[in-house]
Amino acid sequence: MAAQDRVARVRALLDGVRRQGRSALTAPEGKRIADAYGIVVPGEELARDEGEAVTHAERLGGPVVMKIVSPDILHKTDAGGVLVGVEGEAEVRAAFRAIVGNARAYDVRARIDGVQVQELIPPGQEVIVGAVTDPTFGKVVAFGLGGVLVEVLGDVTFRLAPVDADEALSMLDSIRCAQVLHGVRGGPAVDRTALADQIRRVSELVTDFPEIAEVDLNPVIAGPRGAIAADIRVILGSGPPAGRRRYTRDEILASMDRLMRPRSIAVIGASDVPGKIGYAVLKNLVDGGFAGEIHPVNPRADDIQGRKAYASVADIPGEVDVAVFAVPARAVARVLEEAGRKNIPNAVLIPSGFAETGEQALQDEITAIGERYGIRLLGPNIYGYYSTWQDVCATFCTPYDVKGGVALSSQSGGIGMAVLGFARTTKTGVSAIVGLGNKADLDEDDLLTWFGEDPNTRCVAMHLEDLKDGRAFVEAARATVPKKPVIVLKAGRTAAGARAAGSHTGALAGDDAVYDDILRQAGVIRAPGLIDMLEYARALPVLPAPRGDNIVIITGAGGSGVLLSDAVTDNGLSLMEIPPDLDASFREFIPPFGAAGNPVDITGGEPPSTYEATIRLGLEDPRVHALVLGYWHTVVTPPMVFAELTARVVAEFRERGVEKPVVASLAGDVEVEEACRYLYERGVVAYPYTTEMPVAVLGAKYRWARAAGLLGGRS
Numbered sequence: 001m002a003a004q005d006r007v008a009r010v011r012a013l014l015d016g017v018r019r020q021g022r023s024a025l026t027a028p029e030g031k032r033i034a035d036a037y038g039i040v041v042p043g044e045e046l047a048r049d050e051g052e053a054v055t056h057a058e059r060l061g062g063p064v065v066m067k068i069v070s071p072d073i074l075h076k077t078d079a080g081g082v083l084v085g086v087e088g089e090a091e092v093r094a095a096f097r098a099i100v101g102n103a104r105a106y107d108v109r110a111r112i113d114g115v116q117v118q119e120l121i122p123p124g125q126e127v128i129v130g131a132v133t134d135p136t137f138g139k140v141v142a143f144g145l146g147g148v149l150v151e152v153l154g155d156v157t158f159r160l161a162p163v164d165a166d167e168a169l170s171m172l173d174s175i176r177c178a179q180v181l182h183g184v185r186g187g188p189a190v191d192r193t194a195l196a197d198q199i200r201r202v203s204e205l206v207t208d209f210p211e212i213a214e215v216d217l218n219p220v221i222a223g224p225r226g227a228i229a230a231d232i233r234v235i236l237g238s239g240p241p242a243g244r245r246r247y248t249r250d251e252i253l254a255s256m257d258r259l260m261r262p263r264s265i266a267v268i269g270a271s272d273v274p275g276k277i278g279y280a281v282l283k284n285l286v287d288g289g290f291a292g293e294i295h296p297v298n299p300r301a302d303d304i305q306g307r308k309a310y311a312s313v314a315d316i317p318g319e320v321d322v323a324v325f326a327v328p329a330r331a332v333a334r335v336l337e338e339a340g341r342k343n344i345p346n347a348v349l350i351p352s353g354f355a356e357t358g359e360q361a362l363q364d365e366i367t368a369i370g371e372r373y374g375i376r377l378l379g380p381n382i383y384g385y386y387s388t389w390q391d392v393c394a395t396f397c398t399p400y401d402v403k404g405g406v407a408l409s410s411q412s413g414g415i416g417m418a419v420l421g422f423a424r425t426t427k428t429g430v431s432a433i434v435g436l437g438n439k440a441d442l443d444e445d446d447l448l449t450w451f452g453e454d455p456n457t458r459c460v461a462m463h464l465e466d467l468k469d470g471r472a473f474v475e476a477a478r479a480t481v482p483k484k485p486v487i488v489l490k491a492g493r494t495a496a497g498a499r500a501a502g503s504h505t506g507a508l509a510g511d512d513a514v515y516d517d518i519l520r521q522a523g524v525i526r527a528p529g530l531i532d533m534l535e536y537a538r539a540l541p542v543l544p545a546p547r548g549d550n551i552v553i554i555t556g557a558g559g560s561g562v563l564l565s566d567a568v569t570d571n572g573l574s575l576m577e578i579p580p581d582l583d584a585s586f587r588e589f590i591p592p593f594g595a596a597g598n599p600v601d602i603t604g605g606e607p608p609s610t611y612e613a614t615i616r617l618g619l620e621d622p623r624v625h626a627l628v629l630g631y632w633h634t635v636v637t638p639p640m641v642f643a644e645l646t647a648r649v650v651a652e653f654r655e656r657g658v659e660k661p662v663v664a665s666l667a668g669d670v671e672v673e674e675a676c677r678y679l680y681e682r683g684v685v686a687y688p689y690t691t692e693m694p695v696a697v698l699g700a701k702y703r704w705a706r707a708a709g710l711l712g713g714r715s
Helices: 003-019 027-037 050-060 089-106 165-172 178-182 192-208 249-260 277-287 329-341 360-373 413-426 444-453 470-480 504-508 511-521 530-539 558-570 580-587 608-620 639-655 671-681 692-707
Strands: 044-047 064-069 082-086 114-119 125-134 138-145 156-160 212-223 226-229 232-236 264-268 293-297 322-325 346-349 376-378 384-387 392-395 403-410 430-435 459-464 486-490 550-555 626-632 662-667 685-688
Touching: 003 027, 003 192, 003 232, 027 044, 027 064, 027 192, 027 232, 044 050, 050 064, 050 089, 050 114, 064 089, 082 089, 089 114, 125 178, 125 192, 138 165, 138 192, 156 165, 156 511, 165 192, 192 212, 192 226, 249 346, 249 376, 249 384, 249 444, 264 277, 277 293, 277 392, 322 329, 329 346, 329 360, 360 376, 403 413, 403 444, 403 530, 413 430, 413 530, 430 444, 444 459, 444 470, 459 530, 470 511, 486 511, 486 530, 530 692, 550 558, 550 608, 558 626, 558 662, 558 692, 580 608, 608 626, 608 639, 626 639, 626 692, 639 662, 639 671, 662 671, 662 692, 671 685, 685 692
Parallel strands: 264 293, 264 322, 322 346, 346 376, 403 430, 403 459, 459 486, 550 626, 626 662, 662 685
Antiparallel strands: 044 114, 064 082, 064 114, 125 138, 125 212, 138 156, 212 226, 212 232, 384 392, 384 430
């Protein structure tokens, strides 16, 4: 069927359902849609009485499945409306009566169109194929193990729709129990091409018809020679979601350039009174060394902190790139109008008292003003922002001026301050720290578009509670990840699955489940917690990109070696199988009571020369792609001796062009803390008192390298 014809047929069917005031399609209507889109379903007929049921069963031949057809009964099994393996006239008649009787008992007011008589599908592996309309990402297609236990197992993966054939095939290997599809205990493998085709066609259907809210093919019976959807459920939504103004990439980069590299900043609500936000913002800009023009704005003062003050932004001579608002929420709209007439491109809205306190109308008003004048709004309800390479400290919080390659953003002010404290304590150089707050306009995809092109940014880390436009974020992430890592801490994981749904797929598509798969699909590294996000952001710019999967652990303590091995496995990494020649080389430096293999256990009593010799072996051999070092504090090799020799050897090899990621776990007394700082400053990512964190950051580096196309294989 031509694409135009199938769309016209389905459009007419859906319009008819709408005219009847229904949102759920009946099974026969679902079959008509399946036939139009090439979704394979069994032969079936609608029987309105016992006689028709017998006739249809005889035509289909052999045992049949009989199901209630009612626009008011979505879950037929719950209503006792499904019987399987019905054969012969007597059984068919009895089944018809039982199904109708059960349906009436389940819902006395339900409209009953009849009973569907369906061809019995040969046994096979039951899976689910479906699609939902996610509030963040739009149309999302799902695949997982299906049948009556689908919501118990929860083994489902998601992708943005539409998917192509290759992406649909990749979904088959993304569930936890993917091996089942390859055949177990001598059973046949499923027809992967046919199964992927069902996924692809469902994704095309929901892409062509945005009003379709949910689709379920459950179960799909997958066998060695095909995949057939035993049941199809289609649910219509209430209407298209409200549109969001979209900006082009060039528009985003132009406005973000003036925000992050301003030449002139106005502080609206500037003050001479210590303790006021307008005082702190102005003081931080001045004390932070911003070289551009700084204009205090306050109608009740002529001079603020030694600078000429203006009654209105309209009075400021020349162009202004950024207006920082430090006025009460109720005054923002009026002053924003003035900024719009002044053609100021960016407004940084520090005040609270908008949607976060229930004042959605007030937030909508300022958003509309911003759109009308083309002003991009950062906030409201934020701590401000830092752009360190421009010496911009536009915030009422503490100043920060350690320049570096990490860009950080947070939706929460409290998290923003944790970011600031961590950066200061660890001496992590940052290119920017940005608060997003309520995200009335500017959000993560705007920032990511800019940071992806910013030459001062080498890694991006973002704390978020939600995304306003998941597809725009994915687009920005896909453009950025090949150049630099993107790390996300998504809060609110425990809210997954809370929303009501009319299908199994809808029930499974909790917010976190969809976020997890689609962020991974975009190449984003998801951090499990705040400290993980911060440590990943700190470490990834330090570590060279790996060039292969072979990891070798060299340890002075057997216990650390075991824990490090566990961490390697937990992070999806691979311990190298040491070749015989390399094993023999390592054994030359290992005492008889040590252990070769991987981990290489040199034991704690060995002198510095043993650490150095074995680390050299790992760096010299091109078959080894990354080193994990486990150090145990002894008087034979004190912590700083270990740190100095390790840093020296790694630096020597890097000068020779041999760059491999090296991470280290140091166990010992407090001196190991100084040793870790020394190593970190010299390109070896080292942590005291933990075997988990050094391997976790190595795992994050590997995940980025795969997403960026620098390594093949697992993601």
